[in-house]
Amino acid sequence: MPDFRYVGRSVPKVDGRLKATGSARYTSDLxxxxxxxxxxxxxxxxxxxxxxxxxxxxxxxxxxxxxxxxxxxxxxxxxxxxxxxxxxxxxxxxxxxxxxxxxxxxxxxxxxxxxxxxxxxxxxPAVFEPRRALAPGAPQIHQDAPDNVAGRCRYQNGSVEQAFAEADYVCQHTFHTQRMAHLCxxxxxxxxxxxxxxxxxxxxxxxxxxxxxxxxxxxxxxxxxxxxxxxxxxxxGFGSxxxxxxxxxxxxxxxxxxxxxxxxxxxxxxxxxxxSSFQPAYEINVKTGVKRDGTITGRHFQVISDCGGYASYVPAVTSVDGALQGVLYRYQNYLYEGTAVYTNLPYGGALRSVGSTQIHFAGEAQLNMIAAELGLDPVELRIHNATRTGDKTAVGAVVHSCGLAECLEKVAHEIGWKEKKADPRPNRGLGVGCGVHFTGIRYPGSPDADFAGAAIRFNDDGSVNLATSCVDIGPGTSTVLSQIAAEVLGVDLECIHVVYGDTENCPMGFGTRASRNTAIGGKAVMNAALEAKEHLLKAAAQKMNTDPRELEAGWGRVYLRSRPEEGHDIAEIVRFHRYRSNGQAIMTSCHWDAPSHGNTSFAFSFGAKAVELEVDPGTGRVKVLEVVAANDLGKAINPLGAVGQIEGGVYMGLGAALGEAILLDEQGRMQNANFLDYRAPTALDVPPIKSILVESNDPVGPFGAKGVGEMAMIGTPDAVAGAVFDACGQWITDLPITAEKLLSALRDR
Amino acid sequence: MKHRLTITVNGESHEIFAESRRTLLEVLREDLHLLGTREICGEGECGACTVLLDGVPVNSCLVLAVDVNGRQVETIEGLAPEGRLHPIQQEFIAKGAIQCGYCTSGMIMTAKAFLASHPSPDEEQIRGAIEGNFCRCTGYARIVEAIRSSAQRLSGAQEDA
Missing domain, CATH: 3.90.1170.50 (Aldehyde oxidase/xanthine dehydrogenase, a/b hammerhead)
Structure with missing residues (x-):
């Protein structure tokens, strides 16, 4: 691995000073x-x-x-x-x-x-539940949708009937997930x-x-x-x-x-x-066939999503989740049927992982049930079925980099899975969940494209303006893109000025969605920077009367490879190149469309979560003691930022698992539209989170990078549900796992 | 009816005419153009608008401007005189405690008041101190870390003095 000056190093946010002093300006300030x-x-x-x-x-x-x-x-x-x-x-x-x-x-x-x-x-007459909205005679919400269906989607490969016939064990469960607010x-x-x-x-x-x-x-x-x-x-933003x-x-x-x-x-x-288009409520039915040794023979998902009064993103989101579930494990018999239904409720959308956290909850919670039923270790069961690099998956996607098994091994090791399983303590439980998420997305109904743009301009003082189509909504996009540009161009990080969020001054691109900024935005920056560097070296070669191949750029200088002490500041080269007859500016741009190869995404991030928690049998309250999260992000361009993404993702996952829910009355009015009643986890509620970065080095992503921000959330509720069962023997299949639900389950047993 | 108020903000005295119902947050942002103090919830549950009133952290969205007459207010803008960052600001940046930045001002002001009374806090105390400050991005871990390292730096500075 080459020694990089910026890539792979923990770099504080380039806009940290602006934000720490309160000087950053938001739209709300204008x-x-x-x-x-x-x-x-x-x-x-x-x-x-x-x-x-x-x-x-x-x-x-x-x-x-x-x-x-x-x-x-x-x-x-x-x-x-x-x-x-x-x-x-x-x-x-x-x-x-x-x-x-x-x-x-x-x-x-x-x-x-x-x-x-x-x-x-x-x-x-109004209707508030998708099942009722689908029933004959239900009030019709849109003229062109007599059955109140806003969209259907289907992924099919092989035969699930055959898979269930070949299985030693077949099970079917229904799960429900809640409406969750982005809370920007x-x-x-x-x-x-x-x-x-x-x-x-x-x-x-x-x-x-x-x-x-x-x-x-x-x-x-x-x-x-x-x-x-x-x-x-x-x-x-979180997708809203x-x-x-x-x-x-x-x-x-x-x-x-x-x-x-x-x-x-x-x-x-x-x-x-x-x-603001909350995460919609889902009903998820999963049927799975398994061999005695734990090999999954096939899976059938049926998802009903609640759009609310308008379709917005929900049909697309419902479909995307089908593409993802077909990538996680190696089984080939797969059927996913999604139905997005209109109801008379406010409309939903996409929240950090576009509903994939919810679909994973169903699939992974059921795998935990299967492991318990068959006496298999839930970690081993997953590793046994895990997709590997090079696999062609049930949805046709070829996975070019995959660290799923490694993520599972690492979270189990780090949380002390084997030791703790061998020595269980009363009311304590361990749980595991894993998942996959895309890096960029092409979804049905949108153009068959997934691109980002970058434009680089050297200034007279040797600094660089980097304009990007990505928007830094908080995760550190401008820092990561600066690192990539500085690394390739050989300039100091402080010399990069990132310009984003202005359609008049930035290249066209799909912006911030689908965990795509580091990899897709970064690849556009990398390519623009490679070309800019070539221009720079050619200009320097003219000034120094040498061949560009003899030159290298680094530390703000262009110098002779053979005699690094001989060279010029980049600023000098830029001015030399500009201020002369027939002079030129050093400016490049790149439009990079992620190669699809028929996939929804060019790359997939994988990850796993292990959770240890304690259930209070007297109150049903769950106290999470520790979360270990491993993310295969290809390559961590900025480990500090990546860890921040994982911690933030786990935090939102814990919110989804244990408390957050938009509560509606009988007319669809929100009953808890304030911080006190909505109960997002506070600093006191969040347990220690241990982050593990797994680097599978994607062959296409810049420096091997893939996405991280959404995968960071996925798997958390499933691991919590598994740990709750491990602690007290109760499966809670509808999120969130509130003390009330758990206590009632404990009393009924 | 408007009240004539004298409020000292970040060491500078201001004369303001404000209606009875206006909050300190509104006066800071709208009259004094100190936009670093932000509103997230507007009802005292999120801590984003935290400023120090005579050294005590308050939710400025719940404080009436008339009640601040003759008193001292410190906002995020007062923390870095002439651009020299306060150690807490430096630690928030270095430890990755900032993502979108919208809660950051309130978080830093809360931390400043907390560390003044708790020079060497443990993790539970830090978490308790910022329990009333909402952050949607970080999961709080980096923020706790930044406050912990700020405490070390600040108490080290005191010992040096």
């Missing part, structure tokens, strides 16, 4: 001269026809500059289906569906004006500014500015170059700040155009819980 404030009027009914909207009393209020309704928002938008309008036109489909909006001089005036809008509704610290918010009535800038707290801009341009009938999206620093999927993304520009003034709007904290 204000403009003459700016107006705006907000939405939301439906109190889950399903109702809009008969009339009277805005006259709102219009008359001094300070109100514009009031709009569905008649003023003619565009439709969506992801899997174009089934949404910014403001509801004919009917509302969930409590909180937006029906009108006001722009005014301050928020007090906005609120007063909203309260003066009178909407006449005719209430319609910075809520969804935006600020719209028009120039000349035909050029929009939307400051948007976004993970994916390029695609947000495309969706807005399409909706407004503008050339995409006329819609600029700027993110600034982003206070967390993707595309333009929210009423405000369209309403703010409409109000801004109508008033000729900048318009700012955003979610309140309570709205952010429920209207």
């Amino acid at each position: 204000s403009f001269p003459t700016m107006l404030w705006a907000d939405l009027l939301r439906s109190p009914h889950p399903h109702a026809r809009i008969l009339n909207i009277d805005t006259s009393r709102a219009q008359k209020l001094p300070g109100v500059k514009a009031v709009i309704t569905g008649q003023d928002t003619p565009m439709s938008f969506g992801v899997s289906k174009q089934d949404q309008t910014p403001l509801a036109r004919h009917k509302v489909r969930h409590v909180g569906d937006a029906v009108a909006a006001v722009a005014a001089v301050d928020m007090d005036t906005v609120r007063e004006a909203l309260s003066r809008i009178k909407v006449d509704y005719q209430e319609l 610290p910075e809520p969804h918010n935006c600020l719209a500014v028009w120039e000349d009535q035909d050029r929009l800038t939307l400051y948007l707290s976004s993970q994916m500015p390029s695609l947000a801009s495309n969706m807005l341009a399409q909706a407004f009938g503008l050339p995409s170059s006329k819609v600029r999206v700027v993110t600034n620093h982003v206070g967390g 700040k993707t595309l333009s999927r929210f009423p405000m993304d369209y309403v703010a520009p409409i109000l801004a155009k109508r008033t000729g003034r900048p318009v700012k709007m955003g979610h309140s904290r309570a709205e952010e819980f429920i209207y």
